[in-house]
Amino acid sequence: AIRMTQSPSSFSASTGDRVTITCRASQGISSYLAWYQQKPGKAPKLLIYAASTLQSGVPSRFSGSGSGTDFTLTISCLQSEDFATYYCQQYYSYPPFFGQGTKLEIK
Amino acid sequence: QVQLQESGPGLVKPSETLSLTCTVSGGSISSYYWSWIRQPPGKGLEWIGYIYYSGSTNYNPSLKSRVTISVDTSKNQFSLKLSSVTAADTAVYYCARGEGGAQGPMVLGYWGQGTLVTVSS
Numbered sequence: 456a457i458r459m460t461q462s463p464s465s466f467s468a469s470t471g472d473r474v475t476i477t478c479r480a481s482q483g484i485s486s487y488l489a490w491y492q493q494k495p496g497k498a499p500k501l502l503i504y505a506a507s508t509l510q511s512g513v514p515s516r517f518s519g520s521g522s523g524t525d526f527t528l529t530i531s532c533l534q535s536e537d538f539a540t541y542y543c544q545q546y547y548s549y550p551p552f553f554g555q556g557t558k559l560e561i562k
Numbered sequence: 563q564v565q566l567q568e569s570g571p572g573l574v575k576p577s578e579t580l581s582l583t584c585t586v587s588g589g590s591i592s593s594y595y596w597s598w599i600r601q602p603p604g605k606g607l608e609w610i611g612y613i614y615y616s617g618s619t620n621y622n623p624s625l626k627s628r629v630t631i632s633v634d635t636s637k638n639q640f641s642l643k644l645s646s647v648t649a650a651d652t653a654v655y656y657c658a659r660g661e662g663g664a665q666g667p668m669v670l671g672y673w674g675q676g677t678l679v680t681v682s683s
Contacts, residue, residue: 456623489669491607498656498673499607504665542607546668550622553607 457482457545461554467562472533476557478526480544487547489521493556494539502541503528516523536560564589566657566674574651574672580644584674585658591615591638595660595667597629597640601676602654608653612660612667613640619668647681654678 458481468474486506491499491504501510503519505528516531530537538561543554570582584596611621613631621629625644633640644651652663654676663665 469676487665491670493564498658498676499670500673501669501671504669510671544607544668544670546666549620550624551609551668555606 456550457484457552459543459552459554461541461543461557463526463557464555465558465560467516467560468501468514468533469562470535472532474530474559476528476541476543476559478521478528478554480524480526483523484545486522487545488519488521488526489544489546490517491544491553492537492539493542504506507516507540533559550558564659564672565663566659566672568655568674568677570677570679572677572678573682574647576663576676576681577646580618580642580647580651580655580679580681582655582657582677582679584640584642586640586659591633591635591640594662595635595658596631596640597658597668597670599656599670600651601656602650602653607669610642610644615665620621628651632652652679652681657664 460479488506490503493499507519540556541556565587574580583681592615597612613619628645630643656676657674659672660672661669661671
């Protein structure tokens with residue numbers, strides 16, 4: 456099984472900041488990587504798939520990059536609605552493990 | 563707009579079978595993959611398994627011996643059964659649609675709101 460490790464697990468930032476979240480796969484997964492955003496009490500929302508393809512309707516301040524084992528999610532200018540928990544997910548092989556999550560909090 | 567809605571008991575006794583149904587509206591269940599995912603309180607996401615509208619399935623090996631996912635295309639529904647539950651199965655259970663295509667069945671573009679199932683006597 457290919458496990459996913461995110462860093463950091465949590466951190467604080469301010470509106471307007473540029474933030475980067477890292478996700479590392481235990482083996483190479485090419486670009487079979489998705490990012491999800493989850494707000495408290497809500498279902499996850501797909502942001503990015505294929506490591507860097509923005510899902511329809513997702514603001515362009517979100518971007519993804521990477522391939523192989525190392526990936527990043529960048530939010531270029533934090534908005535208040537972006538404070539949430541972010542999960543990466545590999546779908547290169549089964550089972551499709553998620554990372555443990557990165558909780559982004561307001562500083 | 564596709565919408566998914568989970569339904570089923572919120573409380574299940576230990577050793578019994580958890581049963582949930584996901585009703586799909588605003589689109590057909592055909593030609594897509596349909597997954598169940600769960601999230602224990604305060605923890606991360608775990609994929610349980612998926613079913614294709616034709617009936618083919620794929621399960622998480624960690625749960626495979628206890629899981630059955632089925633589909634009823636006439637009702638636009640798919641269902642989850644998890645047997646021999648314990649407190650460790652207490653979680654919010656989500657149903658979701660896999661987008662398919664070049665990215666395969668595991669890019670989950672539409673999710674239900676989730677339903678909390680508690681395992682307790």
